[in-house]
Amino acid sequence: EAAVTQSPRNKVAVTGGKVTLSCNQTNNHNNMYWYRQDTGHGLRLIHYSYGAGSTEKGDIPDGYKASRPSQENFSLILELATPSQTSVYFCASGVNSDYTFGSGTRLLVI
């Protein structure tokens, strides 16, 4: 069954540390997306990709980098994590804006 798998499911990080969130999809979709979900803000787009080797800035890219080494994998990187990046992060793959979301990564930065 086609799916989007995120890891880790939960993460506690120290302020100033590096965090990598991973996403793997078996849908063979070209487009992949990273969103964060916060109360009062809904889902906001951080980075997205059109395919292997491509990354594009979304609406709130500051403090985040992305990497798409292959069709299947799309990572979100926080080089210097801050408490304001405490959130739930969702990865999605999609075609024609029909997204399949992963189950999310809950990140706490202390």
Place this chain on the structure above:
Amino acid sequence: GDSVTQTEGPVTLSEGTSLTVNCSYETKQYPTLFWYVQYPGEGPQLLFKVPKANEKGSNRGFEATYNKEATSFHLQKASVQESDSAVYYCALGDRGNTRKLIFGLGTTLQVQP
């Protein structure tokens, strides 16, 4: 920029009553409109989409009509069940290369037995 505004929650209903979640949008393009649903501990999942103005989408008893003139896409269900308790997101989709979605803030629905 593009934006989506929807009913503020939480919305609490009794089983068997009707639901309306209002959604309005702003954009200069001609978007596809979506409703997504999110259950606790899961990612959002597509409820249905409508790509064309004046058409209706539906799934699991939920429905919404794409009203381009009023820039609205209200979600309705005639009779809710406890299993409908979830967060509902209205979204507009870019028809360009990005195919990105702009989401509303979400509306939490709690249905009491």
